[in-house]
Amino acid sequence: GENVEQHPSTLSVQEGDSAVIKCTYSDSASNYFPWYKQELGKRPQLIIDIRSNVGEKKDQRIAVTLNKTAKHFSLHITETQPEDSAVYFCAASNMDSNYQLIWGAGTKLIIKP
Amino acid sequence: NAGVTQTPKFRILKIGQSMTLQCAQDMNHNYMYWYRQDPGMGLKLIYYSVGAGITDKGEVPNGYNVSRSTTEDFPLRLELAAPSQTSVYFCASSYTGGGYNEQFFGPGTRLTVL
Secondary structure, eight states, X not given: OOOEEEEOSEEEEETTSOEXXXXXXXXXXXXXXXXXXXXXTSOOEEEEEEETTOSEXXXXXXXXXXXXXXXXXXXXXXXXXXXXXXXXXXXXXXXXXXXXXXXXXXXXXXEEO | OOOEEEEOSEEEEOTTOOEEEEEEESSOOSEEEEEEEOTTOOEEEEEEEEXXXXXXXXXXXXXXXXXXXXXXXXXXXXXXOOGGGXXXXXXXEEOOBTTBOOOEEOOXXXXXXX
């Protein structure tokens, strides 16, 4: 079955710098890749997602890139701000079969003032 | 829309007790899910449902049961609670279509088994 690995487990960056979180997946049939943000004590919320027919997607300061050949995708956050501090989860799914999301283990992003 | 609601918010159980975690959504979503999240860890799928009357096991179903008699409700039953079931439980729902699958999460239930 699908397996998603996420790195790093913790990332500390200076406010204003960029942050990059990477995920790799094992099932080449996966075609949907969302990213969720979970603030401390809160529920996970979708921040951006990408389909396999697209190589990159941007939404203001966040972007996701997908490399289907290498089977990895990344979340990029530019000009980081204190409110970006959270745990970020990647996931992968085959939307042509059972729709289940297979989740990465999460990355704790710390923004240093 | 209230979105996805869960009750209770917190609960302490003694070993061997049973309880039902309630989950409801008012978005007419076909898919519903139950996850558990242990401290500092990721999300593990317990059970999911693709529609009323249809449920299936996820990654960690042992010790739990679910039912889906209506589109709106998806209760999770814990039988014979054990300390290993201490966790935060999230219910989620999604409408699958168009190649996307945004899952909307409830606020969670923090369960402690002593």
